[in-house]
Amino acid sequence: MRAGLPASPYCTIGPFFPGAFVSGCEDLTSFQGKQARGQHILLTGRVFEEGMRPILNAIVEIWQPDANGIFGHPLDPRFEAADPGFFGWGRARTDADGRYSFRTVLPGPVLQGPVLQGGAGAERCPHINVMLLAIGLTRRLVTTVFFAGSADVRDPVLDCVADSEARARMLAQRDNSRNGSGDLPVYRYDIVTRGASETPFFLD
């Protein structure tokens, strides 16, 4: 039985989230005047609703570890070694094509350490946490993008997705056909909120 105060109700972000709150948040490659360590990448993709219609004006937020897989958060046992040039959080808005883009770093594998019961010592594959907010969504949609070469890789969160095609949709695809700004390696990751090629979303 779960006692305690009931959590406040979520509500939609609506159409008018201020551009000033997004501007500059798409670039995670530096923090407080320091360049982030590791491989800088362009993580970009399109967000679609049913019928593969692009969603304009969706807000995408990400949270990720640094290039060594360390989170800028004291719960991470390796927190002291976290990259001072990397903040780990970003926010972007989709355009009329449904496209968002982040300049960030390729995340490293996460060593969870002893803080988590059940998951002690387990390693997580390089990944980025993603949440999506838009008109029509009363709550955020939560998913994770992985950077593994194949959907066969083991990860305690990815392993919750049983369907192999759905797993494959959670992998960012290296896109060699185009260069990002400043010739950054491009990783493409589309999000489909509803439809045949729907992105797997987690219970939140």
Added chain:
Amino acid sequence: MDASTPAKPDASEMAKPDASEIEYSPYQENTQLARYIEDYPRSFRRNPSQPFIERPLTLSELTGPLALEQRLPLTSHDLAHLTPNAPRAIGQYIEVAGRVMDEDGAPLAGCLIEIWQANSAGKYIHEMDRHEAPVDPNFTGLGRFVTDAGGRYKFRTIKPGAYPVTESAWWWRPPHIHFSIFGPSWMNRFITQIFFPGEPLNETDLLLNAVRDLEARHRLIFETTPTVVAAVNFLAFQRDFVLRGKHRTPELE
């Protein structure tokens, strides 16, 4: 202004040694808006058809961005004045205050709060706002603050106006203020809208009424405070927020 200036938290201050003892359960549906709302534009097309997948919570989900004010510049606590000596924005001057806490009622210090709202004519400063209401040159409707050691926030603004949803034939949004709150982990990143008490449009709003439980619905509405009639130059409203997360309790033998 006299609103208390929150102390700037640093990461070590927020590093509760027992942070790993906070547990997060899925939102209880009866305390939340329905995901699918008939007549709400795009509600059907954007909500997933597949069931949500359960996953373990690992370090990745239990951490989250802290001390966001290092990344996102804070604003003044008075949105009704663009600068201290600027003319006050047009509209009813109000003060909004409250606390951010977890499910145990423990204050959440150092939470970044972002707010955005329409002006008193129901107009946002936003390229998507096509409602033909006037812009107030003395109002942008944006605010960003950090909760103090007691989890408290407080700001002054003008009461927003109602506005029509231009894709709907009838729907007018009642006055409301949007809140975006960064809790201490990715699990309690939180976004909502808070409404004003006694507004006739509250009765027909598709979003507010999508919370079926009446008690829960009232958590989306500001409360008036005793000072609502005691203060001379502003009306006062209050709204506390409970972010998901509570301390683990030892299992009973």
